Amino acid sequence: MAGAAAPAEQISVSYRPGIKPMAYYITLLFNGLVTGGFLAMMSLGMSIIFGMMRVVNFMHGSMFMLGAVVVFVFGSYFGLSLWFGFFVAAILVGLLGVILERTLIKRLYGLDLAYILILTFGLSLIVEDIVRMFFGVTSAPFLVPDMLKGAVNLGFAFYPKYRLFVVVVSVVLCAGTWFALERTRLGALIRAASERPNLLKCFGGNVPLLISGTFFFASALAGLAGALAAPIRNVSPFMGEEMINFVFAVVVAGGMGSIAGSVVMGFGSGLVSAIAAIFYAPAATAVIYILMLVVLVVRPGGIFRGIDISHFALHYTPISERARRLFMSPPAALVALAAGLVLPWLVYPVLATDILLWGLFAVGFDLLFAFGGLLSFGQAAYWGTSAYVTGILMVWVGVPMPLAVIGGVFASTLAGTLFGFIVARKKGIYFSMITFAFASVVYFIVNEFADYTGGEDGLHGVIRTPLFGIDLRNDHVFYYACLIAVGLTIALVLRLLKSPYGMALLGARENERRMMSIGYNVYGLRVKAYALSCFICSIAGALYALNHQFVTLETVAWRASGDPIMMTLLGGAGTIFGPFLGGGIVLLMRNTLSSITDSGSLFIGLLFVAIVMLFRRGILGEIVHHWIDRRSATGLGPNHDTSQPEKAPMKVAGIGGIADA
Amino acid sequence: MLDQVQKTDKASAAVAHPLLELRSVTISFGGFIAVNNVSLVLEQKPVYGIIGPNGAGKTTLFNVLSGFIRARKGELLFRGETISHLSSEQVARRGIVRSFQITSIFPHMTVTDNVVLSLERRKHGGTRTFVRANWSDDHSAEAHDLLDQVGIPPSLRSEPANDLPYGRKRALELAISLAARPQVLLLDEPTAGMTVPDVNRTTELISRLSKDRTIIVVEHNLGVIANVADEIVVLQQGSVLTRGAYDDVRKDVRVIEAYLGKRQ
Numbered sequence A: 001m002a003g004a005a006a007p008a009e010q011i012s013v014s015y016r017p018g019i020k021p022m023a024y025y026i027t028l029l030f031n032g033l034v035t036g037g038f039l040a041m042m043s044l045g046m047s048i049i050f051g052m053m054r055v056v057n058f059m060h061g062s063m064f065m066l067g068a069v070v071v072f073v074f075g076s077y078f079g080l081s082l083w084f085g086f087f088v089a090a091i092l093v094g095l096l097g098v099i100l101e102r103t104l105i106k107r108l109y110g111l112d113l114a115y116i117l118i119l120t121f122g123l124s125l126i127v128e129d130i131v132r133m134f135f136g137v138t139s140a141p142f143l144v145p146d147m148l149k150g151a152v153n154l155g156f157a158f159y160p161k162y163r164l165f166v167v168v169v170s171v172v173l174c175a176g177t178w179f180a181l182e183r184t185r186l187g188a189l190i191r192a193a194s195e196r197p198n199l200l201k202c203f204g205g206n207v208p209l210l211i212s213g214t215f216f217f218a219s220a221l222a223g224l225a226g227a228l229a230a231p232i233r234n235v236s237p238f239m240g241e242e243m244i245n246f247v248f249a250v251v252v253a254g255g256m257g258s259i260a261g262s263v264v265m266g267f268g269s270g271l272v273s274a275i276a277a278i279f280y281a282p283a284a285t286a287v288i289y290i291l292m293l294v295v296l297v298v299r300p301g302g303i304f305r306g307i308d309i310s311h312f313a314l315h316y317t318p319i320s321e322r323a324r325r326l327f328m329s330p331p332a333a334l335v336a337l338a339a340g341l342v343l344p345w346l347v348y349p350v351l352a353t354d355i356l357l358w359g360l361f362a363v364g365f366d367l368l369f370a371f372g373g374l375l376s377f378g379q380a381a382y383w384g385t386s387a388y389v390t391g392i393l394m395v396w397v398g399v400p401m402p403l404a405v406i407g408g409v410f411a412s413t414l415a416g417t418l419f420g421f422i423v424a425r426k427k428g429i430y431f432s433m434i435t436f437a438f439a440s441v442v443y444f445i446v447n448e449f450a451d452y453t454g455g456e457d458g459l460h461g462v463i464r465t466p467l468f469g470i471d472l473r474n475d476h477v478f479y480y481a482c483l484i485a486v487g488l489t490i491a492l493v494l495r496l497l498k499s500p501y502g503m504a505l506l507g508a509r510e511n512e513r514r515m516m517s518i519g520y521n522v523y524g525l526r527v528k529a530y531a532l533s534c535f536i537c538s539i540a541g542a543l544y545a546l547n548h549q550f551v552t553l554e555t556v557a558w559r560a561s562g563d564p565i566m567m568t569l570l571g572g573a574g575t576i577f578g579p580f581l582g583g584g585i586v587l588l589m590r591n592t593l594s595s596i597t598d599s600g601s602l603f604i605g606l607l608f609v610a611i612v613m614l615f616r617r618g619i620l621g622e623i624v625h626h627w628i629d630r631r632s633a634t635g636l637g638p639n640h641d642t643s644q645p646e647k648a649p650m651k652v653a654g655i656g657g658i659a660d661a
Numbered sequence B: 001m002l003d004q005v006q007k008t009d010k011a012s013a014a015v016a017h018p019l020l021e022l023r024s025v026t027i028s029f030g031g032f033i034a035v036n037n038v039s040l041v042l043e044q045k046p047v048y049g050i051i052g053p054n055g056a057g058k059t060t061l062f063n064v065l066s067g068f069i070r071a072r073k074g075e076l077l078f079r080g081e082t083i084s085h086l087s088s089e090q091v092a093r094r095g096i097v098r099s100f101q102i103t104s105i106f107p108h109m110t111v112t113d114n115v116v117l118s119l120e121r122r123k124h125g126g127t128r129t130f131v132r133a134n135w136s137d138d139h140s141a142e143a144h145d146l147l148d149q150v151g152i153p154p155s156l157r158s159e160p161a162n163d164l165p166y167g168r169k170r171a172l173e174l175a176i177s178l179a180a181r182p183q184v185l186l187l188d189e190p191t192a193g194m195t196v197p198d199v200n201r202t203t204e205l206i207s208r209l210s211k212d213r214t215i216i217v218v219e220h221n222l223g224v225i226a227n228v229a230d231e232i233v234v235l236q237q238g239s240v241l242t243r244g245a246y247d248d249v250r251k252d253v254r255v256i257e258a259y260l261g262k263r264q
Ligand SMILES: Nc1ncnc2c1ncn2[C@@H]1O[C@H](COP(=O)(O)OP(=O)(O)OP(=O)(O)O)[C@@H](O)[C@H]1O
Pocket: A658, A659, A660, A661, B029, B032, B034, B052, B053, B054, B055, B056, B057, B058, B059, B060, B061, B101
């Protein structure tokens, strides 16, 4: 959400001096409808794809951005009319959607839903970075065709024709889509397919066409929304990031997969945002997330009844029980410790400390992911909060360093625990999307209170001081201090994972219903896991602030939530030490690449795609799988291999299980 | 205060109240009525058999009894206390434990750990964190005893549960439920898909277990039902068709019609 300002419309009101204040407010509400129109079109497409294929397409935001870029390029370089631009943008972006589905997404059907989310997350990083190479931030009001220039008299106020046009188009498209889905034969087919995705198979030869058609339509809708937005918003590579944040919030609050929910919540969010802007302009964005959180507390299923995906918990089974035991054994810890001791002599110490702390951050994520079965897309909220609170306590309050660290970790863990009570009710994709939205709220808060956090400039002056006579200002010394802290935290994690609680957590991931049937409070287990994860991420975050002696907005940005996912998957989820290996590789490569190119995200995105498509167990996971699992499996039959993530989702959470639930 | 009243109630309840009681329970899935206004009183008998054609609502009834589906219409009482509002884990803690028709085990855990998980929950609550490293050894004697009972040989016990053959998985399913030491055990087609020796062993096991508890068993295998059930409840299209001893039920024209269709 870099530079996520309030949606542009809210501020640039066509306000003419002398008009009555009432008209001014109504104009603002109309602007809310414009924002709402975009949100509704975007959420609608997201919902349709989700309903049909259970795919959460993170690329949806990038498609919005691409639509705007296409219109801009065609309009300003080739001088083509906006009408033509709309058409081209919709077709091109629609085709992109189809191609993505046919080439990449298709291969992940039947696996855990999380893989597709991660894949499309990676793809969106790639797309945005590529666009960023050629394109900065621009605006393109000149694209508006003559016919739509100027304002119309609505009776109470003059309102720009073009904006009115956007409202009309979005309403017509949403209503048309609703009609097509509810009232036509094709719609009936699609709805039937979304009720029971497996029934798709029974439709014979039309299945791929139906899927491609759905992808085309939803993507084209996103492209068109972007195209419509181009003349009235800043056209930039980042406009998709902002959009996908909102769309997640809207779709979750509206009821995932519900067409009506997306449209109503889309327009509703736009209006609420406009109303909030009347009172306090910067709240325009935050209020959308707050609305979502309120809806979730009051009505956990969303406003409208969405598609029940509660049986689609995360069944990511990265490694076998045998392999897990190996990683949790003392020899593995000794090897890791040895590596930790020599690391600062191999790379420069600040980088070594970074590897250690990002690794710990990733362990916090992995605790939820591999052991809790919960994919959090927002752990940066805690890593960042802890870093900022520690920094603020030191810089603005003058609290001594060790107390500031404790305060930062405490405050951040407390926030995480409280949020945990809400989010632990959610599973699977819902969980991912809500954590993502919550992290956006944190980002907003940090950015908003720039007086204390330094905003875009970062918080400077978080100076390390000596502790117990040890000079922590020395980078080597600080590294070893961190190594001790990280080591103790890992020891704690191992201890917990080996305890009855750890086994129960695994049990809840494996088979939630069975756990409940023997008396386990699965919700309670998850709240604790979430709090624990936040605690770990917070420790890493506070030390990270000290390592660099300043805190940047990057630490709470959504990319910072993506990094630990990447590191964990690369090193090997569920392997305890894999996240450190993954962290090391990512940071070293980024470090090397930064001297050549600034396309860090491109490379991270490519890694994401490669991992999800090619080696889902991660480095350590694959090694162990090939050396240990295979070897011990000989002679025990083909189904001995328990580590096939490919089979887990259907087997454990298969559609067949619904009737018995 | 209310708690107090309920507790004093409890003591007398053991004698005065039936074990389980359903009062006009109705469950519908978006217009389709799976359980239709069922009222049923079950006493502290050893074994109840529930039979009925496919889709009669047997599993749905189990889901209601075990708290997996809340009964919005009607009431559910356990020893005279209402349990309609309880979540599934709370119901389980009160002593009503169910098994699943579609085998429901912890696939990637070892067979022994499947049972240990259930034992740990019953004995210590299941959320202990700081315990000595080999805590699960405390449970091993009991776990192995349970696995002996259901007939899973020691050689298979350290394998991942997923690797068991189908019949053994059903047996493990039973062992997990038993480890929770239920007062009421709900078994949903425990012998479906088992080989004959396994069926016989399970039938014997059910008889043996019913000495200390009430077992309610849904079965399509009427041989098993005839063997173990003291009373039979017949469900059809969400309603109780009839109930009684096996021999009476078997001769009931309505039951024959329900299974075979009406004779013209
Ligand atoms: N979650 C659900 N959603 C919709 N319909 C359901 C659901 N669960 C059960 N049903 C329907 O309710 C009816 C009763 O189902 P139930 O599973 O209780 O039958 P059953 O008696 O256990 O059958 P079987 O002998 O095949 O196991 C069936 O028609 C089933 O399709």
